[in-house]
Amino acid sequence: QKEVEQDPGPLSVPEGAIVSLNCTYSNSAFQYFMWYRQYSRKGPELLMYTYSSGNKEDGRFTAQVDKSSKYISLFIRDSQPSDSATYLCAMTSQGAQKLVFGQGTRLTINP
Amino acid sequence: DGGITQSPKYLFRKEGQNVTLSCEQNLNHDAMYWYRQDPGQGLRLIYYSHIVNDFQKGDIAEGYSVSREKKESFPLTVTSAQKNPTAFYLCATLRDRDRGGYTFGSGTRLTVV
Numbered sequence: 001q002k003e004v005e006q007d008p009g010p011l012s013v014p015e016g017a018i019v020s021l022n023c024t025y026s027n028s029a030f031q032y033f034m035w036y037r038q039y040s041r042k043g044p045e046l047l048m049y050t051y052s053s054g055n056k057e058d059g060r061f062t063a064q065v066d067k068s069s070k071y072i073s074l075f076i077r078d079s080q081p082s083d084s085a086t087y088l089c090a091m092t093s094q095g096a097q098k099l100v101f102g103q104g105t106r107l108t109i110n111p
Numbered sequence: 112d113g114g115i116t117q118s119p120k121y122l123f124r125k126e127g128q129n130v131t132l133s134c135e136q137n138l139n140h141d142a143m144y145w146y147r148q149d150p151g152q153g154l155r156l157i158y159y160s161h162i163v164n165d166f167q168k169g170d171i172a173e174g175y176s177v178s179r180e181k182k183e184s185f186p187l188t189v190t191s192a193q194k195n196p197t198a199f200y201l202c203a204t205l206r207d208r209d210r211g212g213y214t215f216g217s218g219t220r221l222t223v224v
Contacts, residue, residue, distance in 0.1 A: 008151055034212070043115075043201055043215030044154075088153065090213075097161075098144070098169065099213060103153040 003027055006089055006102030015111050019076040023089035023102045026070065030091040030100075033065050035074045038086045038104070047087075048074065079109045114138065115216035117202050122221045124189065124196065132187045132219045134202035142205040143185040144213070147171060147198045154201065160185055189221060197223050 006023045013019055021035075031052055036044035048063040050056045050072075056063045062075040072091070076083055089102040118133045134143065142161045146154040156169030160179040174193025179185055189196045199220050203213040 006153070036213075036215075041199075041218070041220070043117075043203075043217045044213075045215070046212055049212055097167070098156050098159060101154040103151060 001026060004089065004091060004100050004102045007105055008103045010106040010108060012108045012110060013079060015079060015081060015109055017079050017109075019079050019083070019107060019109075021074040021076075021087050021089075021105050021107070023072050023091075024070055025072075025091060025100075027091075027093065027100075028067075028070065029093035029096075031094055032092050033063070033072050034090040034099070035061075035063055036088040036090060038088060040085075044088055081109045081111050084108045115202055115204060115214060117200075117216035117219050119219060120217070122219055123224050124221060125224060127191045129188055129190050130221065132189070132200055132202075132221070134185045134187065134216060135183055136185075136202075136204050136214075136216075137183065138204055138206070138214060139182070140204035140206050140214070141182070143179070144203040144205070145169075145175075145177065145185070145187045146201045146203065148201060148218075149198050157187065157200075196221055 004025045033050045035048040037047045038044040050063045053065045053067045060077045064073040086104045086106045088104040090099040092099045115136045124130045144159040145157040158177040160166035176188045201218050202216040
């Protein structure tokens with residue numbers, strides 16, 4: 001079993017829809033949770049960063065962390081074609097040497 | 112304009128050749144990382160370095176080598192011992208180890224011909 005599980009998709013939704021992307025994890029020591037967005041043939045860019053449990057909102061994006069269920073989510077409201085990309089979840093624990101990444105979910109927003 | 116420069120963008124390697132991928136940063140970050148990305152497998156850690164002249168193996172270090180002679184530079188050599196080197200290689204830096212937030216370069220696409 002992988003330490004972080006993420007449905008690779010692909011996921012295709014119409015423009016304006018609410019998108020929900022999710023990751024589950026097995027390591028209860030994880031405290032720092034991130035979402036990265038990666039456009040084709042580019043490096044990932046940090047989209048959202050959350051410490052411990054709770055919600056964080058930034059414009060059309062909301063990140064949720066439920067540590068009791070070992071489950072994190074990224075919601076995209078009013079999705080746009082420019083949101084079409086691969087979304088990677090990542091997480092780490094206090095003092096850890098590295099991030100652990102999910103497989104990435106490929107998302108397409110159709111005009 | 113601070114950032115990470117990876118070069119070349121595309122690289123072709125013949126069977127049995129060693130090739131070196133460049134990663135240069137002007138962010139003044141101590142930690143640097145090399146990841147490999149394959150379709151459907153996410154990012155896998157090859158090597159990382161938290162200080163000059165020191166580096167550690169990641170999860171898939173076999174067939175790769177690195178050096179860290181300067182804070183700004185962390186080149187990756189893909190040796191002939193790497194049996195399946197075709198992949199997208201990403202270099203990253205980290206400012207604060209406990210707060211995540213990697214900054215990634217734009218990547219190098221390596222293809223074996």
